[in-house]
Amino acid sequence: MQLRGTSALITGASRGLGAALARELAAAGVRVALVARTQTDLDRVVAELRAAGGDAHGVVGDVADKFAVHGIAATAAAVVGPIDLLVHNAGTLGPTPLRALLDTDCEDLERALDVNVVGPFRLSKIVAGSMALRGHGTIAHVTSDAAVEAYPTWGAYAISKAALEHLGRSLAVELQDTGVRIWNVDPGEMDTQMHRDALPDADPATLSRPADIARRFVRLLAEPQRWPSGARIDLLRAEAA
Amino acid sequence: MEPARRPRGEPLDERVLHVDPARGTLTDLRVRELPDTLRAGDVLVLNDAATIPASLRVRTSAGETIELRLAGAIDDRRWSAVLFDAADWRTKTEDRAAPPTVREGETLFVGPDLHARVTSVSSVSPRLISIAFSCEGVDLWRGIYRHGRPIQYAYAARPFELWDVQNRFASRPWSVEPPSASHALTLPLIAAMRARGVIVATVTHAAGLSSTGDAVLDAALPLPERYDLPEDTVRAVVAAHARGSRIVAGGTTVVRALEGCAHSNGGALVAGVGTTELHIARGFRPTVIDGVFTGVHEPSTSHYDLLEAFAPADLIAQATRHAEATRYMIHEFGDAMLVLG
Numbered sequence: 339m340q341l342r343g344t345s346a347l348i349t350g351a352s353r354g355l356g357a358a359l360a361r362e363l364a365a366a367g368v369r370v371a372l373v374a375r376t377q378t379d380l381d382r383v384v385a386e387l388r389a390a391g392g393d394a395h396g397v398v399g400d401v402a403d404k405f406a407v408h409g410i411a412a413t414a415a416a417v418v419g420p421i422d423l424l425v426h427n428a429g430t431l432g433p434t435p436l437r438a439l440l441d442t443d444c445e446d447l448e449r450a451l452d453v454n455v456v457g458p459f460r461l462s463k464i465v466a467g468s469m470a471l472r473g474h475g476t477i478a479h480v481t482s483d484a485a486v487e488a489y490p491t492w493g494a495y496a497i498s499k500a501a502l503e504h505l506g507r508s509l510a511v512e513l514q515d516t517g518v519r520i521w522n523v524d525p526g527e528m529d530t531q532m533h534r535d536a537l538p539d540a541d542p543a544t545l546s547r548p549a550d551i552a553r554r555f556v557r558l559l560a561e562p563q564r565w566p567s568g569a570r571i572d573l574l575r576a577e578a579a
Numbered sequence: 580m581e582p583a584r585r586p587r588g589e590p591l592d593e594r595v596l597h598v599d600p601a602r603g604t605l606t607d608l609r610v611r612e613l614p615d616t617l618r619a620g621d622v623l624v625l626n627d628a629a630t631i632p633a634s635l636r637v638r639t640s641a642g643e644t645i646e647l648r649l650a651g652a653i654d655d656r657r658w659s660a661v662l663f664d665a666a667d668w669r670t671k672t673e674d675r676a677a678p679p680t681v682r683e684g685e686t687l688f689v690g691p692d693l694h695a696r697v698t699s700v701s702s703v704s705p706r707l708i709s710i711a712f713s714c715e716g717v718d719l720w721r722g723i724y725r726h727g728r729p730i731q732y733a734y735a736a737r738p739f740e741l742w743d744v745q746n747r748f749a750s751r752p753w754s755v756e757p758p759s760a761s762h763a764l765t766l767p768l769i770a771a772m773r774a775r776g777v778i779v780a781t782v783t784h785a786a787g788l789s790s791t792g793d794a795v796l797d798a799a800l801p802l803p804e805r806y807d808l809p810e811d812t813v814r815a816v817v818a819a820h821a822r823g824s825r826i827v828a829g830g831t832t833v834v835r836a837l838e839g840c841a842h843s844n845g846g847a848l849v850a851g852v853g854t855t856e857l858h859i860a861r862g863f864r865p866t867v868i869d870g871v872f873t874g875v876h877e878p879s880t881s882h883y884d885l886l887e888a889f890a891p892a893d894l895i896a897q898a899t900r901h902a903e904a905t906r907y908m909i910h911e912f913g914d915a916m917l918v919l920g
Contacts, residue, residue, distance in 0.1 A: 409724030
């Protein structure tokens with residue numbers, strides 16, 4: 339699929355995988371709207387992408403805020419055009435240091451669900467209809483193996499990611515035959531701030547670099563027919579398959 | 580007629596009065612039955628403009644707080660706008676006092692991050708102005724979404740959120756009032772139409788203000804409106820005309836965009852962005868559109884007048900009497916009329 343000339347909205351785009359993916363997409367000629375909560379972090383990434391010749395725009399907003407998401411989606415569509423690719427990359431681990439589920443405050447679980455599930459649901463609710471009407475579009479949920487395997491102390495995050503994946507599968511069956519593709523994309527363990535927050539003692543040498551994972555992600559987007567809508571795609575294994 | 584004062588529960592149960600000008604008949608339907616009124620090969624064109632929170636509280640240089648309603652974008656920074664007094668939507672538009680007069684060059688303050696300079700005051704009405712915002716792009720949109728509220732009117736039961744007024748397939752923020760004909764069209768309903776062989780196409784049309792309460796200004800409505808017609812839609816319409824299929828407009832804005840485009844281009848549809856000043860009423864001969872799916876409109880509105888271009892005036896009048904007698908509801912969350920033969 340030709341990515342050049344399409345438009346993308348990426349949440350959590352000021353650092354880590356989100357920023358790396360925005361960089362790769364902008365380099366591929368995609369008009370990119372980068373969403374993040376902090377203006378200064380966002381400005382830095384947008385300035386870098388533009389200096390490299392990218393068509394990039396920073397949209398400050400909190401995807402977990404019900405009354406901010408219309409502004410986020412509309413601003414993005416106004417500056418990059420109707421959205422062809424929506425990447426739900428923004429996520430929270432829940433409380434850190436990670437803790438046992440029964441030691442997790444109810445409010446912290448609610449916050450994890452708000453950011454990792456309800457936020458993506460709201461944004462997809464706003465964006466997916468236009469994709470369906472136009473007959474094409476891709477929505478990617480960035481997920482984790484914690485959505486599939488249960489690990490001690492990862493409860494709040496794991497529950498929310500499992501729900502996010504099932505949101506993806508549910509949307510996929512409802513949007514069957516509309517041309518809108520929904521993927522759950524597992525990038526594996528990366529050397530990011532989020533990973534350091536979760537596992538401060540991990541050896542960075544054992545982790546993937548976000549830039550490498552972003553390149554794999556973009557190759558995936560360029561060959562959409564390889565994976566059906568609703569698929570769970572393990573990016574580290576996808577290219578070997 | 581009774582207005583729907585808020586979004587209602589089940590969109591597919593909302594009512595549709597099918598006015599068939601070919602047979603001269605009126606039929607009561609529900610939205611869920613809409614696919615049955617269309618044939619394989621028909622093209623339904625929908626307006627995918629998202630609705631902007633276009634009502635802004637602004638402070639004038641003299642320190643008075645008034646309401647400014649965006650009417651339409653002129654370019655990336657400049658907009659046309661209409662001024663209202665210090666009251667809000669809870670007061671009937673026609674009961675609102677004249678706002679203070681503003682001067683060219685004056686600054687209107689929206690918030691600490693956004694202000695606008697008055698670049699011209701219309702000769703039609705001193706309430707109709709052009710403004711240039713202090714920023715553009717993402718900064719301007721953020722300011723509008725931070726400070727604006729959806730435009731609404733006195734029949735509303737409560738303040739509306741954008742969640743209340745957005746069509747399910749809206750994309751770019753172009754409309755200042757909801758292109759509300761499609762408010763009840765769910766994605767499964769659209770999929771059911773496509774499964775019948777109906778071609779569903781799009782246009783983006785900047786639906787403007789429907790009422791200002793100023794008789795002179797209201798007579799000038801609708802103001803010039805922008806549209807963006809995709810190449811795919813042009814192709815679908817041309818092919819449908821060639822095979823004798825019908826073109827159905829999902830809302831009066833779609834009629835205005837497509838007929839306006841053809842009117843400006845010697846009868847041909849041309850893909851791309853344009854502006855239309857076309858007023859469509861009795862006697863207008865549509866060259867693109869065969870039928871309209873729209874709200875239920877009251878006589879002496881521009882929307883009602885437009886319907887008379889698609890069916891004899893006495894049939895539209897008869898349909899309106901029937902809608903009133905059988906309690907069809909009006910306005911943006913109201914029931915619908917399908918004029919299609």
